[in-house]
Amino acid sequence: MATGTPRMARLRFSLPLPSTPPLTLGDGAILLALAAALYVGAHLALHAPPVVEGPAISLDASALPWYAAFSVARMSAAYALSLAFSLGYGYYAAHNRTAERIMMPLLDVLQSVPILSFLPVVLLSLSVVLPAEAAAELAAVVLIFTSQAWNITFSFYQSVKTVPGELREAAAAFRFGSWFRLKYLELPFAGIGLAWNSIVSWAGGWFFLMAAEMFTVGHRDFRLPGLGSYLQTAAAAGDLRAILLGVGTLVAVIVALDQLVWRPLLATAERLKLQTVEGGHETQSWFHDLLMRAWLVRQLDERLWVPLMERLDRRWQDPAPRTAPAAAAAPRRWHVAAVVAGIALLLYLAVRAAQMLATLPLASWLAIAAGLGATLLRVCAALAIAAAWTIPVGVAIGVRPRLAAVLQPLAQIAASVPATALFPVMLLVLLRLPGGLNLSAVLLMLLGTQWYLLFNVIAGATSIPQDLRDTSALLRLPAAERWRTLVLPALFPFAITGAITAVGGAWNASIVAEYVEFAGHTHVTTGIGATIAQATAHGDFALLLAATLAMVLVVVLLNRLFWLPLYRLAEARYRME
């Protein structure tokens, strides 16, 4: 997953650190629920139309602004959905202890699921209930939503949970109702986290948008008019001019949004920072300053925003909130009934899913296992290559501020292009080589993942305190010894954080990278992504269900049993704070 944010360097994903064992009964229940949901999708897919006509994509330059607008509209719709979901879910989970115990583990599993693996099931099942075009649009938005929502939700939830105690008490002592508490305390406190995570989510969203816009499988063409399908059509036609135009437009759109939306937003959020001392680094944004000085903005603020807020405050602030602290409400009868019914439905669906899986011949299971193995090898290869170049380069940049000033903006622009957008172009070149698809699959994973590592390594290198570096210089430690005792331990937590995100991206990439229809030909290599795509193309829904489920299971297990312990070790022992 390519993310093009200048802030990656300063942002560490705040993975939750549950104190529970890596796998719990609750996780099992959640995976069961996922299986049930997938079964419903696969079951619906049985009735999917056999042929879906895709849109005609024009390579004319005059069509580009429209395509760009369509793409941005899809992103915006998904982002709005993500934000609304995150605020609601995070708020509820933070304020309701019973709900919290179910909602947070659920989120934790959802965020480690490789989302692109759901694309075929979602597309096929939606195309049963909706016209193909609407199904594809909706699937794209849902897909982007599922890639964006989780980390924004986590961030908001954590912010609400960590509001300083005295501020919370002050709000209570001055009799803030829940609206006032949200408006004056929780939202401002969560502001920076929301802004950062929105930026990361938005950048990640491009990866999935491109994949969704160019998705074709068998006789079903689910492409959508947008920058992704433009680039794919241009590459298939070998039209170099159109490719350059498309990539140029994409970069221009990404840079413009960064300057006009995200930077001003971040600059605003940083004004809310809970800092006790003046100073420190603040985001500069010319557009933010321009807006703040604009006459029109000030007028809108005074005439519209302030009176509106005044009215809302008067309406929703209840100066005498419930006097007694709410006693734990006894569970109502219908409440219990609903839960029982839900569990029964879940079990029924899980049994049906198992029945569907039972129809699968042994050969298919072997194919799934082989596919998982092949994809795992590719993921490891991509990670190894990424580590091999990003660690030395990242450290070199991190410890030399002057070099960083020159190179970091370049790296950020390179990183801002979603890897999936470049994939058709890579195919154009690499498919001519022997083992071309295998090579391009690894390359796509690498392109998507290396930036996470690079920016995290730079951040890690920058975090090494100057006095420790001076000490190792004074001790005249040889280079190898210095790396062993200082640099690598200091990098460890950052590299692990980067690697966890990178690996998640690499698994996603396999769905689009291992099976491609390009310029009228179908290219396939061994892998779980290919298995899922082929099952979709051939209408083998039992295989589709089995392969998707297997992939989800393997990725979640790897996360819990391998990466999470490493992450804990890194946080407990090697964090320099």
Added chain:
Amino acid sequence: MEPAPAPGAAPLLALSGVAKAYGRAPRQFYALRGIDLEIAAGEFVCLVGPSGCGKSTLLRLITGLVAPTGGEVRYRGERLAGVNPHATIVFQTFALFPWLTVLENVEVALKARRVEPPERHARAEQLVELVGLAGFESAYPRELSGGMRQKVGFARAMAVEPELLCLDEPFSALDVLSAEALRGELIELWLRRAMSTEAILMVTHNIEEAVELADRIVVMAKDPGRILGEMHVGLRHPRNRKDVAFQAMVDRVYAAVTGRTATEPELIGTVPGALGITRRLPHARLEALAGLLEKVAAEEGRGDLPRLAQALGPHADELLPLVEAAERLGFARVEQGDLILLPAGHTYAEATIPVRKELISGRALRVPLVRWIYETLQRDDDQRVDRDYFVEALRGEFGDEAAAQVDTAVEWGRYAELFAYDKDSDQLSLEG
């Protein structure tokens, strides 16, 4: 509910048998127990006591931020349910909303009570001026010094015209000069009745501050948090700290807070699990203890506690735990507000570092918690035990405090070179 008595008849605030416990029945931990307290209109009352005696919790019970688990809090005769609408708090760390300006921070308190904009602005500006922050209305808290921030805290609290103003160590996060200036301004406003407040209740660990401001000082003790007694301060305002009567009062309060060193069995307590009370360890750093003993030794073996507190400067709140540690280890005893070195204390203060280590390892074993850990480790086959084992074992007696108690015991044991702690495995082992 009983009918409210006529105004003037009842005290403003009355607590009877109030308790606050954490955890459930067998493993219950009392932060406060059996609290009876009355505050009348016109009074300025200070709560003093060692850390851990629950004085801040008591303040939160009185404002209704926390509900008691036993007894009742009555305000003007009515039983309190939820946040007390007639009381407000000034917080130790100011608790200003960092994203609001000075004026907005004051205004938001009025806004929450649905005061209309024109009146709201006017009142907020008036209050900002009253506390001497005119010209800083549009500044953000982070642009202000600590003293100025706390002035905003006061302005915000006064904005809602509370009958009962609660102050939670309001001056302890400020530098000495700002604190003194702000105290002067507070008492000035209070004495000339410039605020609508009828009574002030302040929590502090600074005894001189309490004597300077209060009409009445309530002394609290810990294990469980309870009220030991109270004293009326009859001094006239303005009070002069150099005054003999002032100093005598300070000494009396110190003597009440530190008490008199108890008899040895009572002082030391018993091993966890055995009959009797396992006493909590004061969270004191033993390396700082050496400094304290040296200082007292330099003063002929008898140190005046208020003066020792002054010498500690900004770390004055470490004094009481240190004094308690010195008592527990048998280095000193407390009498009439003075710390008096015992022979072992003299030896320790004058010894070289190796001799000190030897002395302290013997003394630390007198402390039941440390001895219990040491003996448990000795009995273990590989002399290595998880830290969690000790925490769990203490949970029955100390509740949520258990982990902190084990940490302090481990720190003492490490300092005395009795046992070692490995952070990676989270295990304790015998030293050497």
